[in-house]
Amino acid sequence: MEGKKDEDFGALSASFFSSFLDDHNDENYNAVAEKEDVILLRFPICCVTGHGYTGKTVLLNYIRGDPDFQYDPTKRIGATYVPSDYIVKKTKELKPDNHNDNFPGLLFLDTPGLTSFTNIMSQGLALCDIAILFIDMFFQWKPCYNAPFAKAYKQQCMDTQNAFNMKLTQIISQFKEHGISTEIYWKNKEMGETISIVPISAKCGEGIPDLLLLLVMYSKTMLDKLTYKEELQCTILDVGFHKGRGTMIHVVLMNGTICEGDRIVGQILTSIQSLWAPRPREELGVKGNYLQYKKIKGVMPIKIFAQGIEDAIRGSNLYLVNPGDDSKDVEETILEDKKQQD
Numbered sequence: 001m002e003g004k005k006d007e008d009f010g011a012l013s014a015s016f017f018s019s020f021l022d023d024h025n026d027e028n029y030n031a032v033a034e035k036e037d038v039i040l041l042r043f044p045i046c047c048v049t050g051h052g053y054t055g056k057t058v059l060l061n062y063i064r065g066d067p068d069f070q071y072d073p074t075k076r077i078g079a080t081y082v083p084s085d086y087i088v089k090k091t092k093e094l095k096p097d098n099h100n101d102n103f104p105g106l107l108f109l110d111t112p113g114l115t116s117f118t119n120i121m122s123q124g125l126a127l128c129d130i131a132i133l134f135i136d137m138f139f140q141w142k143p144c145y146n147a148p149f150a151k152a153y154k155q156q157c158m159d160t161q162n163a164f165n166m167k168l169t170q171i172i173s174q175f176k177e178h179g180i181s182t183e184i185y186w187k188n189k190e191m192g193e194t195i196s197i198v199p200i201s202a203k204c205g206e207g208i209p210d211l212l213l214l215l216v217m218y219s220k221t222m223l224d225k226l227t228y229k230e231e232l233q234c235t236i237l238d239v240g241f242h243k244g245r246g247t248m249i250h251v252v253l254m255n256g257t258i259c260e261g262d263r264i265v266g267q268i269l270t271s272i273q274s275l276w277a278p279r280p281r282e283e284l285g286v287k288g289n290y291l292q293y294k295k296i297k298g299v300m301p302i303k304i305f306a307q308g309i310e311d312a313i314r315g316s317n318l319y320l321v322n323p324g325d326d327s328k329d330v331e332e333t334i335l336e337d338k339k340q341q342d
Helices: 008-022 029-034 055-063 084-090 115-127 149-154 158-176 207-220 326-340
Strands: 046-048 076-082 104-111 130-134 182-184 194-198 235-241 246-255 256-260 261-263 269-271 274-277 291-293 295-296 298-307
Touching: 029 076, 046 055, 055 076, 055 104, 055 207, 076 298, 084 207, 104 207, 130 207, 158 182, 235 298, 274 295
Parallel strands: 046 104, 046 130, 182 194
Antiparallel strands: 076 104, 235 246, 246 298, 256 295, 261 269, 274 291, 274 298
């Protein structure tokens, strides 16, 4: 790729997004997305993973609009819901003018990168629909804040552009040595077979519009997987204690509905005392202004307060116990779930 001056990354990326969105702007998707009386599609869950100190949490801090970047290594799974209006705003410069704004929201999971937390990382990957792998760092870049990658690339001197192209070629070759096909995203014509590379800066925001729009594009190819289901699908991320409210668990609700007062079972049978969720673009598990709900439906990171849940197992499923349910069947399901965790 070195020295290809005739290659206009801006035109290539614009053509790529326009062509893809036109192909997937079908009547079925629009009909589903425009129904307001029922949720038929859930938000895709995107797991951010990779080695420690590569910028995973910094990326999510940028998306959350947090100016105080925290570089301490992540030791648990964080969850952040990003609404569609934010994505529409951030991707406006890349999106064709004639394309509708039926974009889904996204739920990001931030996983630890250090090897001592491999089990926690695996739990996050088990939940995700799309994985974002941080793989390398490039230090010669001139900041071009919040810009799409092509615009930022044009601001670089020729030496930096050539160095970047050489690094990209090296990364693609290294993946190929392990039997993994990768390509810069606007050249990827086989999204199901080839992994897309999206250059970004988690500090300054370059390329993040490209990443967000690409995630939306991927979600449009997996409508069957993202079809909302009424059956409860809820996984425990963490267990903790809140001074003043008591024992709590952090969960990701993927499908179904959960209500205050519901009888739930993890290790023991108990009732939900209260449900709390972070505001959009705020992380579950950190101090903040949480919103209390009587009922939550669909994909959402949630704090659940209940008595006797301090022994809940991270990574295990949460079950609802409805009137008339056979307690033995529930116990057998929990035992099977526990065996899988072990």
